[in-house]
Amino acid sequence: MPSRNFRLFLSLSGLTGVILGALGAHSLEASLTAAHMLSAWQTAVHYQLVHTVALLALAAWMSAQSGLARPLQRWTGRCWMVGIVLFSGSLYTLALGGPKWMGPVTPLGGLALVAGWSLLVLDALISPAPARSVR
Numbered sequence: 706m707p708s709r710n711f712r713l714f715l716s717l718s719g720l721t722g723v724i725l726g727a728l729g730a731h732s733l734e735a736s737l738t739a740a741h742m743l744s745a746w747q748t749a750v751h752y753q754l755v756h757t758v759a760l761l762a763l764a765a766w767m768s769a770q771s772g773l774a775r776p777l778q779r780w781t782g783r784c785w786m787v788g789i790v791l792f793s794g795s796l797y798t799l800a801l802g803g804p805k806w807m808g809p810v811t812p813l814g815g816l817a818l819v820a821g822w823s824l825l826v827l828d829a830l831i832s833p834a835p836a837r838s839v840r
Contacts, residue, residue, distance in 0.1 A: 707763075707764045707767050707768065707774070707782070711760075711764065711782055711786075712764065714760075714786050715757060715760045715761060715764060718753060718756075718757040718760070718786075718789055719754070719757045719761075721753070722750055722753040722754040722757055722793075723754070725746075725749070725750055725753070725797065726750040726754070729743070729746040729747065729750060733746070737800055740800070740802065742799070742800035742801075743800075745796045745799060745800045746796065746797065746800045748796060749792070749793040749794075749796035749797050749800070750793070752789070752792055752793055752818070753789050753793040756785050756788065756789050756818060756821075757789070759785060760782060760785055760786070763778060763781060763782055763785075763825075764782075766778070767779075767782075775828060775832065777824045777825070777827055777828035777831075778824075778825070778828055780821075780824050781821045781822075781824045781825045781828070782821070783821075784817045784818070784820045784821030784824060785817070785818060785821040787814070787817040788814045788815065788816075788817035788818035788820075788821060789814070789818075790814070791810050791811070791813050791814025791817060792811055792813075792814025792815050792817070792818060793814070794810075794814070795807045795808070795810035795811045795814060796811055799811075
């Protein structure tokens with residue numbers, strides 16, 4: 706089973722993704738549109754929620770393996786968590802008028818997301834095929 710911290714991050718990411726999506730669509734829409742940042746906000750929400758669902762699937766997959774998650778699977782989750790914070794977090798900050806130095810943080814978050822997917826591909830390539838039952 707994934708760690709408590711992993712499950713906590715996963716839960717909070719889903720919760721905040723939905724809340725921030727609703728805020729952007731309702732309470733902040735006018736100010737984000739005026740600042741030409743609505744698209745950035747929507748991208749942040751989209752990537753946060755997509756990767757939250759991916760984390761949920763990864764957690765289920767890791768749990769199905771009797772708690773014996775492979776190291777590449779654990780690193781995939783870590784990369785996605787860092788990616789969500791850096792990519793979506795920096796976009797939220799910039800959309801709300803945060804400091805411009807946050808701009809270079811966004812691609813670092815994107816690289817973390819890509820690294821997570823790459824590790825998952827590598828895990829699929831090197832892991833043994835599941836045993837088949839004979840009938």
